[in-house]
Amino acid sequence: MEKPRTGVYICHCGTNIAKMVDVQAIAEDMKDTVNVIITRDYKYMCSDPGQDQIIKDIKEFNLNRIVVAACSPRIHELTFRKALQKAGLNPYLFQMANIREHVSWVHTDRAKATKKARALVSAAINRVNYHEPLIERSVDINPATLIIGGGISGITAALEIADAGKKIFLIEKSHKLGGHTAEIDLTYPYFYSAQQLIKPLIERVKNNKNIELFLETEVKEISGYIGNFETIISSKNTDKIPCLPAGRKLTFGNIIVAIGLSPMDPSPLKNYGYGKFPDVITSSEFENMLLSGNIIKKNGNIPENIAIIHCVGSRNNDYHDYCSRICCTVALKYANQLRSALPKANIYELYADMRSMSKGCEELYTETSRKNIMFLMFDQRNDLPEIKKGNDKSAPLIIEMNEKLSGETIEVPADMVILMTAMEARKSAKEVAHSTGVSLCGNHFFIEKHPKLDPVATTTGGVYIVGGCQSPKDIPDSVSQARAAAARILGVIVRGTAKVSATAAYINSSLCCGCQMCLSICPYTAITYDEEKKVSVVNEVLCQGCGTCVALCRPKAINIYGCSHIQMMTELSALLLSD
Amino acid sequence: MPDFQPKIVAFVCTWCTYAGADLAGTSRIKYEPNVKIIRFPCTGRIDFMFLLKSFAYGADGVIVSGCHPNDCHYTSGNFHARRRWIVFRELVDLLGMDINRLCFSWVSAAEGAQWAEIVNSFTEQVRTLGPYKEYRELAEKDKK
Numbered sequence: 001m002e003k004p005r006t007g008v009y010i011c012h013c014g015t016n017i018a019k020m021v022d023v024q025a026i027a028e029d030m031k032d033t034v035n036v037i038i039t040r041d042y043k044y045m046c047s048d049p050g051q052d053q054i055i056k057d058i059k060e061f062n063l064n065r066i067v068v069a070a071c072s073p074r075i076h077e078l079t080f081r082k083a084l085q086k087a088g089l090n091p092y093l094f095q096m097a098n099i100r101e102h103v104s105w106v107h108t109d110r111a112k113a114t115k116k117a118r119a120l121v122s123a124a125i126n127r128v129n130y131h132e133p134l135i136e137r138s139v140d141i142n143p144a145t146l147i148i149g150g151g152i153s154g155i156t157a158a159l160e161i162a163d164a165g166k167k168i169f170l171i172e173k174s175h176k177l178g179g180h181t182a183e184i185d186l187t188y189p190y191f192y193s194a195q196q197l198i199k200p201l202i203e204r205v206k207n208n209k210n211i212e213l214f215l216e217t218e219v220k221e222i223s224g225y226i227g228n229f230e231t232i233i234s235s236k237n238t239d240k241i242p243c244l245p246a247g248r249k250l251t252f253g254n255i256i257v258a259i260g261l262s263p264m265d266p267s268p269l270k271n272y273g274y275g276k277f278p279d280v281i282t283s284s285e286f287e288n289m290l291l292s293g294n295i296i297k298k299n300g301n302i303p304e305n306i307a308i309i310h311c312v313g314s315r316n317n318d319y320h321d322y323c324s325r326i327c328c329t330v331a332l333k334y335a336n337q338l339r340s341a342l343p344k345a346n347i348y349e350l351y352a353d354m355r356s357m358s359k360g361c362e363e364l365y366t367e368t369s370r371k372n373i374m375f376l377m378f379d380q381r382n383d384l385p386e387i388k389k390g391n392d393k394s395a396p397l398i399i400e401m402n403e404k405l406s407g408e409t410i411e412v413p414a415d416m417v418i419l420m421t422a423m424e425a426r427k428s429a430k431e432v433a434h435s436t437g438v439s440l441c442g443n444h445f446f447i448e449k450h451p452k453l454d455p456v457a458t459t460t461g462g463v464y465i466v467g468g469c470q471s472p473k474d475i476p477d478s479v480s481q482a483r484a485a486a487a488r489i490l491g492v493i494v495r496g497t498a499k500v501s502a503t504a505a506y507i508n509s510s511l512c513c514g515c516q517m518c519l520s521i522c523p524y525t526a527i528t529y530d531e532e533k534k535v536s537v538v539n540e541v542l543c544q545g546c547g548t549c550v551a552l553c554r555p556k557a558i559n560i561y562g563c564s565h566i567q568m569m570t571e572l573s574a575l576l577l578s579d
Numbered sequence: 580m581p582d583f584q585p586k587i588v589a590f591v592c593t594w595c596t597y598a599g600a601d602l603a604g605t606s607r608i609k610y611e612p613n614v615k616i617i618r619f620p621c622t623g624r625i626d627f628m629f630l631l632k633s634f635a636y637g638a639d640g641v642i643v644s645g646c647h648p649n650d651c652h653y654t655s656g657n658f659h660a661r662r663r664w665i666v667f668r669e670l671v672d673l674l675g676m677d678i679n680r681l682c683f684s685w686v687s688a689a690e691g692a693q694w695a696e697i698v699n700s701f702t703e704q705v706r707t708l709g710p711y712k713e714y715r716e717l718a719e720k721d722k723k
Contacts (some may be wrong), residue, residue, distance in 0.1 A: 072601045072604070074593070074601055100604065101600065102600055102601075102604060102616055103612075105605070106608060107609065107610075107612045112584075112612040115612075119615055434649060437652055439594070439595070439688040439689065441688075442690075447689070459594065459598075459652075460652070503620060521659060523653050523655050524653075545620055546620055546623050546624060547624025548653070548655075548656045548659050550624055550626070551623060551625055551627070551659075551663070552659070560624070562620075563620055568617065568626075569632065572617060572629060572633060573632070573636050576588060576633065576636035576637045576638055577636055
């Protein structure tokens with residue numbers, strides 16, 4: 001191996017790093033480290049000029065190792081590896097030190113933060129000496145795709161891929177397709193009928209020969225990896241539409257998770273009296289009324305004073321911190337539909353902040369405000385309205401609230417109250433996350449690979465997330481994500497192969513004692529025993545690079561590319577001995 | 580010893596705890612600067628020899644943290660780490676080392692605040708124990 005010639009780059013990240021870490025001092029200090037040829041600090045290493053500098057230096061100074069100290073490698077490791085590749089260097093001759101997420105953003109003492117950053121950079125510089133050029137492996141892609149969830153997102157993705165001639169297994173938990181879209185009347189902001197949107201799509205799914213539909217079916221365990229997943233499905237339903245004998249094995253190359261979300265049960269918010277007052281109903285219940293064409297109270301009469309309360313369980317520290325995103329505009333839609341159906345009724349919108357932000361939605365707000373609808377603002381953080389029993393016949397309910405704009409305490413008379421309940425993650429999210437190997441955020445929504453640059457992929461290769469299971473979203477956003485994921489998968493199918501991490505275990509057969517303990521511990525059955533040579537052998541295509549066998553191996557015969565004994569030991573010693 | 584700044588190294592998996600520590604960063608949660616992270620693909624990869632070596636190289640405390648049980652990206656690496664940990668803990672105890680210098684935890688990608696909490700409480704715990712000299716002295720003697 002040629003002698004390492006290392007370039008070290010310390011990123012300011014604007015002021016994100018530079019304000020808490022003395023980047024210039026670290027760049028200066030590292031100049032004399034063994035094998036370091038050049039050190040630089042720069043405003044934004046990930047920018048084009050930053051990457052170009054690395055490429056230029058590799059050529060000019062004949063560098064063969066690169067260290068970048070910047071943000072988390074989970075964000076930009078790939079960016080810099082590509083830069084190395086552009087300069088003709090193997091992308092694995094690279095190491096990142098995370099001095100933003102793990103240093104500058106979490107510490108408050110500049111001297112201590114700089115000291116820690118220096119140790120991390122020094123560890124990376126020492127470790128990179130032992131990096132070797134690695135070749136990314138490639139796996140064949142099974143052209144079939146599994147889609148979990150038959151709502152608007154799942155259906156759209158299924159049609160997009162199936163219309164391109166590729167096989168789809170569409171799994172739906174309930175007895176019918178369409179999800180929430182099939183349960184709503186009109187859509188905002190243009191009042192298209194949701195039924196007219198979804199029904200033709202459902203027909204197309206049923207008639208598409210490339211889509212195999214499984215209703216009342218759930219996915220339990222999925223095994224495999226990108227390009228080569230498999231699962232065994234069993235269905236309760238065997239007589240209706242194309243369902244199949246229990247326990248069929250499906251094999252597929254990619255997965256789309258589209259399990260959607262659920263409306264929250266507002267019962268725990270005692271101030272709204274849901275469950276106590278029969279005419280306090282949820283937005284889903286009101287949507288059913290609209291679908292049936294009958295807006296009536298529990299006693300069968302037509303309501304005269306209708307209040308719509310926003311942010312029920314959303315933006316509320318006791319329930320969900322996040323904004324459910326669609327409810328404000330749905331509430332405006334209700335006001336419009338109520339106004340057309342009941343021209344004489346009093347309609348009140350009790351809101352915390354009006355967030356009608358999608359295309360055409362602010363316009364809907366302006367239009368709605370001209371339709372004799374009373375808008376009243378309350379303080380969502382400290383002062384929620386309270387529904388009480390009223391005495392008046394036309395107003396059996398009284399909503400007591402402190403109106404924020406006027407500063408007055410008022411009583412709103414009502415005989416029907418619609419609660420705009422929060423949208424929350426499905427109960428089954430955890431189970432699906434486990435079977436697909438995707439992480440959930442604190443609110444149990446699925447976590448995307450990158451919040452800005454890679455919103456439909458996940459950190460698990462071949463698994464994509466679309467629609468409401470990623471965060472609350474409306475139909476256009478769900479459809480966009482579904483088509484985006486479909487396009488990504490079609491791209492992979494057309495290529496026919498996918499690159500997988502170069503990190504894989506290998507066995508030094510002269511050290512292997514043939515104990516075969518590694519065989520039983522490998523989760524991918526990637527290790528086999530060579531009876532003739534009496535040693536274990538790793539199948540590098542099956543190996544996912546977890547390294548569990550490496551730590552287990554007593555004679556230290558197993559090692560792993562990208563996380564070898566010498567690399568980790570060097571990183572450890574430099575990390576601790578450098579300060 | 581209030582001014583004592585313990586040196587602590589954390590061996591974490593990239594999928595859960597490393598991501599959780601990243602989230603603590605993006606959420607700008609402030610915590611003690613004493614813990615330095617080494618990233619592994621999986622806690623299953625962590626050879627417990629690394630832990631012993633840490634003390635030889637001057638660590639005062641060591642953290643091992645990965646995905647919660649059943650959440651392992653590689654399905655079962657964290658279970659193997661846990662088994663190894665149970666054996667290792669006994670061994671460390673037998674060697675006469677204070678097991679309070681070791682911390683084993685699960686931190687998911689969503690638990691940025693929990694990571695900060697673990698760092699702070701463990702730093703405080705090790706600070707109370709004071710610097711770890713015994714093994715280091717032995718290692719020094721070994722060198723000579």
